[in-house]
Amino acid sequence: MxxxxxxxxxxxxxxxxxxxxxxxxxxxxxxxxxxxxxxxxxxxxxxxxxxxxxxxxxxxxxxxxxxxxxxxxxxxxxxxxxxxxxxxxxxxxxxxxxxxxxxxxxxxxxxxxxxDVGEWKLEYCDVEEWCAAFRWLARLHATYYGQAAQLRQLDCLVEHGAVFYRYLADMARQSVQLYQPQAIARFDSLVSRLDELIAELEAQPHTLVHGDMSCQNLIVQPQVGIRPIDWEWAAIGVPAWDVAKLSSGWGTGKPRLLAAYFDEFARHAIAPLDRRAFDRTLAGCDILKILWYLRWWISPCRDIAQVDKLLDKIAERWHWLDKEENYARSPANSSGIAARPSHSS
Structure with missing residues (x-):
């Protein structure tokens, strides 16, 4: 030196x-x-x-x-x-x-x-380690579930609410406007319902969320287990925010990961998790996750096909939320005739 x-x-x-x-x-x-x-x-x-x-x-x-x-x-x-x-x-x-x-x-x-916990990130691991990661995440969320007031007293966490969610939308719009202005009208149409989504998210119990729950921010240490790093985005928010990000891209494997999450959450939480409300917030956080990607992932924004694909996913999530709401209001629901729409991956 x-x-x-x-x-x-x-x-x-x-x-x-x-x-x-x-x-x-x-x-x-x-x-x-x-x-x-x-x-x-x-x-x-x-x-x-x-x-x-x-x-x-x-x-x-x-x-x-x-x-x-x-x-x-x-x-x-x-x-x-x-x-x-x-x-x-x-x-x-x-x-x-x-x-x-x-x-x-x-x-x-x-x-x-x-x-120093090493560099063996979750992204290199098999599904068993991923299930372990979802169980770890469930324990984190269950520990602080419904304790937003206590977390605020620490005076070190931001809060996911209208300001945060609208910021994501505004920054995503700037990216689309800059790189794919021909898609801005569709983007604006899809985001026009953001206020109703924000209202639903703000009404749900909050917890401690990691905030940037990607597979690169979870280290798997031999003989120790899951070691979460990079907490600069930690916040008070809905559990589905972390779950939506960590389960991204899993497709047909997603139900197994969610099952591990729900099972572990039930073991540790004082208050039960409302599964219908969680599924709705998960779909809503899928929308917000895409806005996050449009904000931070510059390379996809340079490709109109990628932007269209991301906007298609937002439209799919809105469609699922509308179907789920219609199901909940349907008279057939009370008699058990109607099948509840599944949350697509």
Whole structure:
């Protein structure tokens, strides 16, 4: 490591040294540290630190430097530090251990030093590991189900509501307008009913949601299990938000994953899950998930066929919601004659 690199690492090393001393309850000193940048999809610099302590112990640490950039009205990226400090630390959620952190607004420094849990992501795994991931997600949701008021008191979580959902729609519209303006009229027509969807979602019990529940944000660690990472989008929201994102693309395999989720949820929740309401919110979150993709996935927006496909999926979800509503109101429903429409994948 060069002299400049050593100088750059001096302050982070001091923060980590203090944190490790608190973590293990004894005075420790770092005698050597090596840093290697990690290639990742993250918008923040992430390094793997190989740390040698004065007692001879060697430790692999993930160092995440959260950037100051904000997404207006919905998150401040430095909040992930507060989420770890106030919510995730000392909780049995499988998250990497927090060795040290820094929340320094005056110098715009927001740092996390976390346990290195490896790089074997869920996307590389078989269906059994996916079922385990859905069971983990159910335990998370069940633990905090209906506890929005308590979560708000932590003052570190955004809330999924009208502002958040309309932001997704506005940003998705900007992407469509920029890359495929010929599709904007159809987009506007499909999103014109957003307010009724928002009203239904806001009326449902909320919980702690990871917020960005993709297979890349779940590490499967041998002999340990599911290790969730990247909590910067954590929020107070409906459980279906995470389920919709994690089950994306599973098609005919989706019922097995949902069965694992519902079974585990029932084991841990104090209040039961209303399955009809959940199915409706899941279809609604499928719509919102597509708006998220249109906002963040720039490459599909450059292909009109991909945009049309995504808009077709929004139309399918609205159609399912309308059929389900008609079923619920049908006189035949009370006599058990009508078959309830299935939630397509």
């Amino acid at each position: 060069s002299a400049d690199q050593i100088d750059e690492m001096f302050v982070p090393a001091a923060v980590l040294e203090q944190g490790l001393s608190r973590y293990w309850g004894r005075s420790l000193q770092i005698v050597a540290i090596e840093s290697q940048p990690l290639d990742s999809f993250s918008t923040h610099p992430i390094d793997r630190l190989q740390v040698t302590l004065d007692d001879g112990q060697q430790l692999s640490v993930i160092f995440k430097q959260l950037q100051l950039k904000c997404d207006r009205h919905i998150r401040h990226r430095g909040k992930e530090v507060r989420i770890y400090e106030r919510l995730l630390v000392n909780r049995d959620l499988g998250t990497p251990a927090l060795y040290a952190s820094l929340y320094d607004e005056s110098n715009h420094r927001y740092w996390l030093f976390m346990e």
